[in-house]
Amino acid sequence: MISRFQIAYKNLLRKKARTLLTLVGIMLSSWVLVSLLGFNRGYEAALNRDIDNMGYQLMVMAKGCPYEAATMMLQGGTGLRYIEQSMVDSIVHRSEVDKVTPILMQAFFDPDKGDGGGIAGYFGVDAETFPTMKPFFRFRQGGWFHDEQAAEAVMGYEAAELEQREVGDKILVPEKNVQLKVVGILERTGTQDDGTIFVPLKTLQKISGIDKITTIGIKVKKDADSAKLEAALYQLPDVQVVSFTQVKQTIMKLVATARVMVLSIAIIAMLIAMAGVVNTILMSVLERLQEIGILKTMGAMPGDIFILVWTETLILCSSGGVAGIGLAFVFARLSDILVRRVLPYAPGGELVAIDLKLALLTLAVIVVVGLLSGIYPAWKAGRVRPLESIRSEG
Amino acid sequence: MRGEGSIQMIRKALVFPLALLLLLVAALPALGAVGCDLNDPDRDVARLFPDSSGYKTSYTAIDKRGGEPLLREVEKRLGDRFHGIYETIDVPYTIYEVYSGRRKAGYIHGVNQKGQFGGIQVFVALDMEGRIKSFYIQKMTSQWAKKLRDPRFGRQFAGLSLRDFEAYDPVAGKGSGRVAEIRNPAPEAEADFRAALRALKKNLILMDEFVYSAERGKP
């Protein structure tokens, strides 16, 4: 006729505003929690994808270069350090190495880009080996260079969009006033390649009057000992070796710090929500002492009352949790955007990856924590003695 | 002790700045999608409207405002088709609505235009009647960009409005009246000069469709 569940549920309807506010609290905290857990997984996956999309796992560059590369971006390529191109040959024969590609980074100052001028960055890449390192590149228009000395350029998606370039159009290398023909425009990759202009290595060397390179990209064979290779590369004169696995670990460490902070906020939010649950349920127990006493005269055992009150907690937490997780699903892309704004380095693709398994896990956490916080009010309700509660009326 | 240990040290010292570099580089291509925004809106608005007190930014696009018929109308008024893969119906336009106190003082609007060697960004500041207060090219890749970006070139446009450009044919590069008097300071860059004028006409037509026609319609 009437189940305990209905009794509990209808009791929550008694103070609708209070129940609603409590629900909102639980909802928000479960939203934060599930998004955070989803971010945990999504971010690492996205970062791995980004690093795979580099095409190479190791980079060799002149000592001091990372600092200078940053300066290059900021100050326009003054003080770049170079390495000899012959170094490529000494690396390519090592047994751990799958592929090697030489790269020359150059930056030219364009005074007519915005007010103070801007930097135009060019990547000189080997027409033969570089494309094989990036087999995942898809062309929106055109294709790779026709030969290794061609006055041609391949543009990343965003670079082409900014410059309104299509295949067949010309671009002008600032400072040098050299014209190049656009032969290919790449599809969006979600990586820094989108903003890059690729030029045949020899062409860029000729334009800038340099016969050296800045970087060597190395693709390590699967199952090869990358650490051993790194150590060997350090024996080369005046170079630095950068491993993207290490870069990834460093970024993950940076992100972990941020994550710990956000996680603490999520935990605090959850504690507040749970304090709200305890308050709501305890208040409703105290308001109903006499009714609970009457239930006991009717034959309700302490355990029955305990379960009744606990059921109220369960209803609150599970519906708030489900609503919050629903919100997280709906607004996953929004969370993505927020996270992207907050984070220093955000890889492409989905950052907040929520699936059913994760949703159920979060729900379980919310419900368990909710049930824990429901114990005290439920226990207190179970202990109410009928006589005391009825007599308290006077 | 200069063997393994110091390599480890170098590695550790290296990885952190490189990670930072990646962060930095990744932040760069965040340069907008296909729209045309002011480089530094706060500074630019204050420069173009010295007595302004604030501004509001809004975004619109032809496909949001009138779809295919509006596109055809704009093309008809322009006297040229929209072409290329970047001049499309869904290009977002950023309109800066400038205020002086509670009074609206005017608008700033820029459009992208394909130039000979790269994208050209043509901005105008307009008063409430649609007259050009100032004209300038925010970005242009060309050997002769300096001349076209010179304020002396921009000043020739002050006081003109859409009406002056109605007879301008962007395909032939021929206009009449005050528009015909505008001098190209860089005869070598005729293509970019015409591109800038086409962009300006398109800019004024879009502003008329998006803003002024609606304001005229008000009782």
Add this chain to the structure above:
Amino acid sequence: MTTGNGVSLAARGLTRVYRRGSEDIRALDGVSLQIRRGEFVSFMGTSGSGKTTLVNLLGCLDNPTSGELELAGRSIFGGGRALSERELTRIRREVFGYIFQNFYLIPTLTVRENVALPLAFYRKPGSEGEVERLLRLLGMEHRLDHLPGQISGGEMQRVAIARALVNRPEILLADEPTGNLDTQRSAEIGEILQDLNRSAGLTIVMVTHNPGLARLGGRLIEMRDGRLHEG
């Protein structure tokens, strides 16, 4: 102590002492009495006379300080051992139905649900169909889906009576059942109780201030200072 056939409740030397601060208050002072099956007993007395304390002890809502109580020949209290809440509950749901001055209906449940409430916790065999039958018997069949806030005080007490009877108790304990009702409604509730006693043979133990109501029962007991004065 032995109880003869037909004796429902038998108390001997029931005493209840409350502690208030450092003072002992002897609310009930060695009361002995027998209530037979099918009897309608009314307790009257000024407030503080101990009548509610006695009814609470008879109804197993409380443990006595000393004394004995037998229920249908079975010893409930005695030998100084207090019963746990759980044991008291088990006795209560088997034997008793209770109604109170403040009806204690649950405001968010309908009339029908309020009456069915005890069945959510304990269901005595034979209670099927009792909810509708009782509500019809008490003239509430047209109010089944109303909420307590939508019916009158007299109707609320009828609902409370139906709720007390849904598990077919042997004894109905009524503590000031008409305390919150006007004369007219009080009389109606009195009639209902009298009717239940006569036609269904329900044993009723009632506490009241209302002399008219008290006289409805076959037996009237006055209480003063925790002792009985049977008239």
